[in-house]
Amino acid sequence: MLSFLKNCWRASGKFKFGVIVLTFFILLAVVAPLLYRPIIGNLSPARPGVFGRWIPPSAKHPLGTDGHGRDLLTDYLAGLRTTLYIGFLAGVIASGVGIMVGFLSAYKGGWVDSVLLTITNMLIVIPSYPILVAIAMVTPELGVASMSIILAIFSWPFSARTIRAQVMTMKERPYVELAKVSGQGDWAIIFTEILPNLTPYLLMGFAFSVVGAMVAEVGIEAIGLGPSNIITLGLMINFANGWGVYSMGRLEVLLIPVSALVLIFMAITMINRGMEEYLNPRLQKVTTEK
Amino acid sequence: MSAQAMTQTKRQGTGDVQTLMEIKDLRIWYRTTRGNAKAVDGVDLIIQRNEVFGLAGESGCGKTTLARGILGLTKLPGYVESGEAIYYRRISDSTSVGSDLLTMPAREIRQMRWRHIAYIPQGAMNVLSPVTRIEKQILDAIYEHSDMSKEAARARMFECLEMVGLEPTVARMYPHELSGGMKQRVTIAAAVSLKPGLIIADEPTTALDVNVQQVILQELKDIAKSMELTLIYVTHDMAVHAEMADRMGIMYSGVMVEVSPVIETFKEPLHPYTQGLLSSIPAIGGDRSRMMGIPGNAPSPLDWPSGCRFHPRCPKVMEICREQHPPLLEVTPGRLVACHLYPTPISGAAPTFEELK
Amino acid sequence: MTNPQDNTTVLDIQNVSKIYHVPTPGLERVYIAAVDQVSLALHEKPARIVSLVGESGSGKTTLARIMLGLTPPTHGEVLYRGKQVSELAKDGWWDFRRNVQPIFQDPFGIYNPFYRVDRALDMTIKNFNLAASKDEAFSLKAEALRAVDLRPEDVIGRYPHQLSGGQCQRVMLARTLLLRPKIIIADEPVSMIDVAVRMLFLNTLLDFRDKYNISSLMITHDLATAYYMGGPMLVLCFGRVVESGDIEQLLNKPSHPYTQQLLAAIPSPDPTKRWEERANVKITDRPLTHEGNKCVYVQRCPHAMSICSTKRPPQFMIEEGHYATCFLHQDHHPVREVAPRKS
Numbered sequence: 001m002l003s004f005l006k007n008c009w010r011a012s013g014k015f016k017f018g019v020i021v022l023t024f025f026i027l028l029a030v031v032a033p034l035l036y037r038p039i040i041g042n043l044s045p046a047r048p049g050v051f052g053r054w055i056p057p058s059a060k061h062p063l064g065t066d067g068h069g070r071d072l073l074t075d076y077l078a079g080l081r082t083t084l085y086i087g088f089l090a091g092v093i094a095s096g097v098g099i100m101v102g103f104l105s106a107y108k109g110g111w112v113d114s115v116l117l118t119i120t121n122m123l124i125v126i127p128s129y130p131i132l133v134a135i136a137m138v139t140p141e142l143g144v145a146s147m148s149i150i151l152a153i154f155s156w157p158f159s160a161r162t163i164r165a166q167v168m169t170m171k172e173r174p175y176v177e178l179a180k181v182s183g184q185g186d187w188a189i190i191f192t193e194i195l196p197n198l199t200p201y202l203l204m205g206f207a208f209s210v211v212g213a214m215v216a217e218v219g220i221e222a223i224g225l226g227p228s229n230i231i232t233l234g235l236m237i238n239f240a241n242g243w244g245v246y247s248m249g250r251l252e253v254l255l256i257p258v259s260a261l262v263l264i265f266m267a268i269t270m271i272n273r274g275m276e277e278y279l280n281p282r283l284q285k286v287t288t289e290k
Numbered sequence: 291m292s293a294q295a296m297t298q299t300k301r302q303g304t305g306d307v308q309t310l311m312e313i314k315d316l317r318i319w320y321r322t323t324r325g326n327a328k329a330v331d332g333v334d335l336i337i338q339r340n341e342v343f344g345l346a347g348e349s350g351c352g353k354t355t356l357a358r359g360i361l362g363l364t365k366l367p368g369y370v371e372s373g374e375a376i377y378y379r380r381i382s383d384s385t386s387v388g389s390d391l392l393t394m395p396a397r398e399i400r401q402m403r404w405r406h407i408a409y410i411p412q413g414a415m416n417v418l419s420p421v422t423r424i425e426k427q428i429l430d431a432i433y434e435h436s437d438m439s440k441e442a443a444r445a446r447m448f449e450c451l452e453m454v455g456l457e458p459t460v461a462r463m464y465p466h467e468l469s470g471g472m473k474q475r476v477t478i479a480a481a482v483s484l485k486p487g488l489i490i491a492d493e494p495t496t497a498l499d500v501n502v503q504q505v506i507l508q509e510l511k512d513i514a515k516s517m518e519l520t521l522i523y524v525t526h527d528m529a530v531h532a533e534m535a536d537r538m539g540i541m542y543s544g545v546m547v548e549v550s551p552v553i554e555t556f557k558e559p560l561h562p563y564t565q566g567l568l569s570s571i572p573a574i575g576g577d578r579s580r581m582m583g584i585p586g587n588a589p590s591p592l593d594w595p596s597g598c599r600f601h602p603r604c605p606k607v608m609e610i611c612r613e614q615h616p617p618l619l620e621v622t623p624g625r626l627v628a629c630h631l632y633p634t635p636i637s638g639a640a641p642t643f644e645e646l647k
Numbered sequence: 648m649t650n651p652q653d654n655t656t657v658l659d660i661q662n663v664s665k666i667y668h669v670p671t672p673g674l675e676r677v678y679i680a681a682v683d684q685v686s687l688a689l690h691e692k693p694a695r696i697v698s699l700v701g702e703s704g705s706g707k708t709t710l711a712r713i714m715l716g717l718t719p720p721t722h723g724e725v726l727y728r729g730k731q732v733s734e735l736a737k738d739g740w741w742d743f744r745r746n747v748q749p750i751f752q753d754p755f756g757i758y759n760p761f762y763r764v765d766r767a768l769d770m771t772i773k774n775f776n777l778a779a780s781k782d783e784a785f786s787l788k789a790e791a792l793r794a795v796d797l798r799p800e801d802v803i804g805r806y807p808h809q810l811s812g813g814q815c816q817r818v819m820l821a822r823t824l825l826l827r828p829k830i831i832i833a834d835e836p837v838s839m840i841d842v843a844v845r846m847l848f849l850n851t852l853l854d855f856r857d858k859y860n861i862s863s864l865m866i867t868h869d870l871a872t873a874y875y876m877g878g879p880m881l882v883l884c885f886g887r888v889v890e891s892g893d894i895e896q897l898l899n900k901p902s903h904p905y906t907q908q909l910l911a912a913i914p915s916p917d918p919t920k921r922w923e924e925r926a927n928v929k930i931t932d933r934p935l936t937h938e939g940n941k942c943v944y945v946q947r948c949p950h951a952m953s954i955c956s957t958k959r960p961p962q963f964m965i966e967e968g969h970y971a972t973c974f975l976h977q978d979h980h981p982v983r984e985v986a987p988r989k990s
Contacts, residue, residue: 181717183774348841504912526842529871
């Protein structure tokens with residue numbers, strides 16, 4: 001897996017760009033408390049009315065305060081933290097379920113495959129966004145973890161499908177046949193022949209789930225249906241709307257969370273493209289004559 | 291061709307109107323992360339009018355890169371490091387005008403392609419669009435590269451389909467309704483539709499049955515003879531060259547090692563690589579003695595061996611072979627070999643390659 | 648070629664068919680016989696190389712997989728030393744696995760890109776308990792590699808993409824040699840490697856026959872390769888054996904129109920004898936279809952008669968050991984007696 005990532009890094013500029021940008025945001029999210037604790041002390045970043053409303057940027061509030069009397073820099077950092085956290089948690093859950101279902105489906109075949117594939121396809125065709133909206137409306141006090149799980153429910157089918165397709169083709173690879181005639185058992189074949197070659201697809205499925213979960217999360221929050229007790233970047237977009245930052249001439253209040261999200265999605269997509277390019281030489285510009 | 295381009299690339303014929311194409315010291319390299327892969331690395335070649343020229347060599351020798359390169363189809367990371375590929379158009383019985391395909395502006399080379407030089411790529415049956423009827427695919431190609439009227443184009447299309455032995459009804463079909471051999475014929479029909487002077491076919495019959503291969507190759511050859519066009523046929527299969535070619539060139543490690551009339555190549559191969567290659571093809575019938583093939587591995591284009599590139603595998607290697615790259619010399623009339631075993635060019639016969647340059 | 652059972656018969660397939668269901672848009676169910684009632688036996692002592700010649704789509708790879716026990720046949724029996732392969736007990740299965748080994752077509756695809764090439768050898772040594780210690784395993788590996796003209800230091804520790812196709816394919820030979828099988832089933836082993844190094848591979852296979860008494864089934868589309876290997880030959884056309892016999896017999900007296908056309912159509916490496924100069928049968932390339940009760944070759948056959956499209960031809964004996972499945976011979980040659988089969 002490490003050598004695979006190393007090769008991607010070397011082969012693709014997109015991958016490099018994505019990794020650099022994403023690492024920057026992850027680091028920012030990790031050290032966020034160190035940055036906002038000096039401003040707000042031990043209070044929850046979501047607590048309103050701590051400072052005055054719309055204080056202009058100063059040494060104490062580098063970006064000023066918002067319409068609820070909170071420090072804007074704190075808003076963004078805390079929002080970034082939760083958004084990434086929800087995205088990754090949902091991604092982990094979704095790919096975990098996806099791998100298990102995909103593997104079982106492809107390797108077992110027969111009725112197991114039919115049943116699992118039907119469930120997977122049903123979840124794919126169900127329009128997940130309205131359902132998420134409905135769930136969000138009836139459960140106002142959603143926590144970070146429960147939010148991630150709900151998001152994961154709708155994004156695992158994609159990775160399950162990818163994994164299933166890959167295992168199906170890999171089952172037929174000549175090296176699997178070679179392992180069979182060399183006396184390798186079924187489990188040895190799954191773990192030593194198939195799984196290592198699947199890593200890139202696992203990583204890609206994971207990245208897709210993360211993006212999917214984050215998009216859904218931002219969407220719900222932005223239209224104001226998310227939990228208001230935790231700050232996310234989506235919520236910040238919603239707030240910015242509500243405060244009417246356009247007429248106030250404070251467009252940056254909206255632009256900062258939007259551009260952060262755009263950059264993160266772009267980074268993950270670039271990483272995915274980079275891996276795809278490396279795996280599928282047809283997409284690659286660098287080819288040599290064989 | 292615009293007047294300006296004419297003056298830029300206009301060249302007097304070499305004095306011999308029989309010359310169709312002249313490739314001079316052509317180098318096509320690929321940029322890779324581990325340095326330049328010198329896929330084609332100094333090829334000199336003259337293609338005559340109305341001949342079937344076989345381009346032979348094993349995988350990795352650069353034959354496909356060369357074929358695509360002289361069409362101006364080199365794509366990044368491949369690039370033309372140096373050299374010329376001059377295509378001579380005959381303007382009267384005694385004069386021809388040449389233009390360098392490699393320095394020609396993209397728009398002009400696109401016009402050259404189809405109208406003067408047609409290309410049948412590897413796995414050509416996969417180049418047909420699956421959602422378009424055959425007639426539209428051929429007609430579109432004709433319209434794009436000529437000013438033919440609608441009626442004339444249709445008439446020409448049916449003429450070409452007939453030439454490759456296809457029923458006119460094929461025109462209304464979609465590619466999936468045709469067999470592999472029929473699809474390959476469609477691509478040949480499209481290639482000859484504008485009466486090009488040169489067709490470059492790159493392994494057009496790989497993946498086809500031998501029966502189908504024979505039918506298609508014979509048709510291709512008949513068309514080339516009857517339309518008086520030149521055919522450059524690229525394949526690693528020496529037996530196909532024996533069936534098809536008038537002259538053949540053998541490539542090894544990005545260079546031409548032997549260019550000879552095909553009968554002489556097979557009767558008395560001069561270059562040790564050609565000898566090895568021919569001793570690797572079992573024949574049907576005859577004595578069944580052990581054949582040796584060529585020991586060793588083909589070298590990497592990232593790092594060709596010094597001197598003669600064949601020397602690490604050559605059974606007749608000499609001291610000079612390790613140090614000096616042998617030039618391609620005409621050793622008997624019409625036969626060119628790049629090998630230190632044949633050091634002295636013949637004198638008094640046809641002009642040598644060096645003189646022509 | 649199904650000689651009566653004797654103790655030199657290692658692998659024997661009898662009347663084997665493999666039928667696939669082809670999905671069609673309509674309700675009609677269409678079946679294709681990739682392998683259609685093929686019988687063939689491979690013997691030890693003396694070791695021989697049997698060639699199976701067929702073009703793409705003739706079912707030769709399916710047949711190879713059936714013989715290797717990788718795919719069960721739809722009908723017919725695959726017998727290893729007289730016992731059904733599908734019913735072998737554990738010991739019998741390992742004995743079969745050890746003695747019937749493959750060489751596949753793609754020299755690179757056969758290696759898991761994740762591992763070094765010598766893992767293929769290690770895996771075999773480990774699973775078949777060929778060595779007691781690491782040192783012994785290493786010397787076994789080195790010895791096997793040397794036996795196929797490879798220098799161990801060129802191969803051990805390398806990844807497949809660092810070797811040439813010819814080297815990769817010879818490592819596969821070394822792997823089979825470790826097991827000293829009775830039978831090697833080689834499916835188009837040289838079609839994807841360079842012409843100049845093919846001979847090395849073929850010569851090694853010949854050496855295996857002479858030095859280690861290993862019989863091979865050489866599956867190829869190339870008659871010239873089959874001729875070089877010598878021995879008996881079967882010609883496969885659309886899943887059926889259309890002609891069989893010793894290769895010399897087939898060349899001297901090709902008796903099925905398919906064999907005749909095949910011989911006429913292969914390019915010959917002699918520019919003085921070209922297609923147009925050789926006596927030629929009219930060749931068409933009309934597509935063939937699978938239909939049970941007719942000759943598979945009837946659509947293309949220049950000699951097709953009415954009986955050819957109503958009845959499946961039996962094997963006619965042209966001469967001793969030489970059979971052709973073609974009605975052209977019904978008046979002059981006897982039908983091959985098929986030995987009564989145990990149920």
